[in-house]
Amino acid sequence: MKSQNRFFFFVLLFLPIFNYAQDVTATNNSSYFSNALFVTLLIAIFLLLIVIIALAQSLKNISASDYILNRFKKTEDKQGDDKNNATKITTVIMLLFAGYHASAQGINNSAESWLIGGLDMLTFYSMLTVIFLEAVVIMILYYQIMGFIKTEKQVLSQKPKTKTILEKLNASVDIEKEHDILLDHDYDGIKELDNDLPPWWKYGFYLTIGVAIVYLINFHVLGTGDLQKAEYDKSIVQAKIDLEEYMKTAANNVDETTVKELSGPDIEVGKELFIASCAACHGKDGRGTVGPNLTDEYWLHGGSVADIFKTIKYGWVDKGMKSWKDDLSPMQIAQITSFIRTLKGTNPAGAKAAQGDLYKEEIKTVTDSTQVISDTLVVMKDTLK
């Protein structure tokens, strides 16, 4: 009965959270459960709660021991009192939760709120308060336990040693008294004791079951947690926003319409990048191995700065040239492009035979925009193939 009762209270504890999560989604699209700070604080609150329950349990065990009962001249009511104690503590904490739930609702309705780590201030501070109060309760319980242990020491000075905190937490029966709980089992000389389940273990088990239920409700009943697809889509949107923000201020914002031939140190950087990323297929000197020769005047996809830039950026996937836009920055691609342009006519030994069409430099100067358009058409045709 007793433990059932406690479990019931434990489950009750979670209820405000459910309401809370629901309210949050009603007013705000993003779930609080996706906020790391909120989750951390919530976990801290629960862990401290477990400690409180375990300590309360130990307190009950100590205070229920024979000599204390005699000392305080109390009879069986004592047990009931203790149960009430535990109940009181849980109720107080529940009320705390309920309170902060209500206040959180309030803050969501107000138009503006200051954020701390993505949490509005009131939620943050009310959670902090709960943690603080829990810490206070733990301190009080701890000193009470220590007080009992001290009196125990004084009263029973003949007793050689007191239980360690660990033993209290485990609610183990003293080794000296263990014959009282020795079962009549004997398997090849192995005996078994009938110690109670360690309270911290038992309540820890309940806690994980509670977490499991909350988890499933969050993701599959209320739908307040993002499943993987939603999470992914959001991350892509966020990345786009971040990139736009960054590009507003970034210096190397070039694309195929604005790219220009670079010179000097950029060529050197381009060379290094070329050796690191391109040489495997095109050879260190651009002579062409798996990929085509880059030192002659013939180009499969055009030889202008914009053409080469685009070839590197988007690739010609069907022909084995991968797209590098996710690996290299626009500036880096421009540097490689400029380096490649310096290779023309170097005639390295063992160069691969020419492929593609002869490319004449003049074309570039005539109409840059039509070139881009015709290239786009080529790209489209190619995708359709």
Place this chain on the structure above:
Amino acid sequence: MELQKFQYDNKIVKWFAYATMFWGVVGMLVGLLAALQLFLPSFNMNLPFTTFGRVRPIHTNAVIFAFVGNGIFMGVYYSLQRLLKARMFSDFLSKVHFYGWQLIIVLAAISLALGKTTGKEYAELEWPIDILITLVWVVFGWNMFGTIVRRRERHLYVAIWFYIGTLVTVAMLHIVNSIEIPVSFWKSYSWYAGVQDALVQWWYGHNAVAFFLTTPYLGMMYYFLPKAANRPVYSYRLSIIHFWSLIFIYIWAGPHHLLYTSVPDWAQSLGVVFSIMLIAPSWGGMINGLLTLRGAWDKVREDVVLKFMVVAVTAYGMATFEGPMLSLKNVSAISHYTDWIVAHVHVGALGWNGFLTFGILYWLIPKMFRTELYSKKLANAHFWVGTLGIVLYAVPMYWSGIMQSLMWKEFTPEGQLKWQFMDTVTKMIPFYATRAIGGTLYLAGTILMVYNLIKTTKMGSFLANEDAEAPALQKDFTTHGKEHWHRWIERKPIQMMIVSLVVVMIGGIIEFVPTFLVKSNIPTITSVKPYTPLELHGRDIYVREGCYTCHSQMIRPFRSETARYGEYSKAGEFVYDHPFQWGSKRTGPDLARVGGKYPDSWHYTHMLDPTSMSPGSIMPAYPWLFDDQIDVSSTVAKIKAMKRLGVPYPEGFENIAAKDMEKQAKIIAENLNKDGIQTLADREIVALIAYLQRMGTDIKNQQKDTLRK
């Protein structure tokens, strides 16, 4: 009540103990070779049977089934007889069991080295060996239950509950996961495909850890730890609760190996929550073990057996807390595919299984040889060398795993991936080297133990048949006074077996059946077509060479992965994958969409010498693929087998498969020729290239289809 006289069979225990030591050293040596190959690729020796892809399965199978397997049988055969006060049911069955198991191990080692593999982790053995395993397991169960029936002890002790749980669950896991269609004597295709295969495989893989590496060892802990410490077990009630909750909850947790994959969300979530709930049942075993030592900690400081056991139980506790943490989605997002997981399993294998086995051996051998341990000093040295080995193994792997994962995920402000995959591989080298040192130390410790125990056997005289006596069980049994409700089932071994089977079946059924029956779990993609015969041959080569040991085929829905590898993987893409090849580790990059990424000639040159195409690569070379011919004699059988599995090849396709294959091979050979590479179209490399170039491209075709419209 008349006392009956009988004898315990120590000989079978001795054999299993010797086999444990022998295979332990062998398994660890192979592990060391694999560890060396990761930073010194020349240790692959350019030979098919010594490349990492084949060595790694040999290592895992040897350690799990040969070392730990024989360890289990050693522990069970010793403790079961004494806990039941009866000799093993049949000496003949014991012998069949022993020789049968060693035969399986030898066949496994040879067949895996030859590339005969199903390509499913920890279940790599081909179908004839699978059948042999089933038979030997039945012999084991028969012998065990025969002994239980003839017992002279009314109630079954907690160790035996764990043994029974192990027996039924391993049988169930092995049979369900090994359902496959034979193509030839040494080749089969998994009956399941893609997502279903993944779910079944990781239900198996996870519970192989649970019911092969954990429950039997918990049973052994419950016998040998109180024996060695001479203390009563801490809590009978805790034993009951943690046993039943452990076997019930464990079975559900498999999908936590598949978080963020194409497995349906609900199955992933079940995997997560059951993993969280698994903490307490697992820790129940640890605290019941550690608290049994209450009042004996002074002994722990002296007794090397207890030292090993304490570290083992602590390692168990650490690994079983870490496991649920790794099952959280946001942790798995970082840890999956990295060395972190390798570190995690080795804390379990080296710490829990290894150290508990060593503790038991140090206790058992002197006892059976009626003497003292040859050298306590050496045993202590083993303890410290081994512990240091574990630390040196695990710490660098944790570090490198987290580091590599964070590098994979890092973007520049411009929105590009900051690191090439190769950058992250080069960073791993020093960590791989340190890990190998840790492994060497651990192996050195084991060799010290073997020496010490051989010397011990030389000093003593072996007691093959140990006299014992006990009264026979009375037919009628009446309880005296109030007894714990659980005592009832402890008197009923058959009921115990049935109830535990039912308990372990629930999770599996609830997780699989919907994915087989409910269509929405695996949305079909019309552009996904069966493999061509050449690609199928290439895929079999991929499986044979164990490519899945280093390359995943599962792009998770993260921006960092779609930027690096392409569109994330969809459940419908794998419907013709018998077996699935998602892999669990990215020593190399993911290959799910490698198709069309590089030219044919890139693959050709890369397989011949990986460093030529990706400088700094630690991938082994595969020169034999350039000489060996594609096994065309099996093409018809392969297509037929696939058709039986429901792959929709047209009617009579097997008859024209050879032609189709020739045609495709010729195109690839011509392609290579254009890049100046002369090769015959009938070589294995051509088939492999065909498969690699196909991978993940079906979805791209779909995109083209929609463009055309």
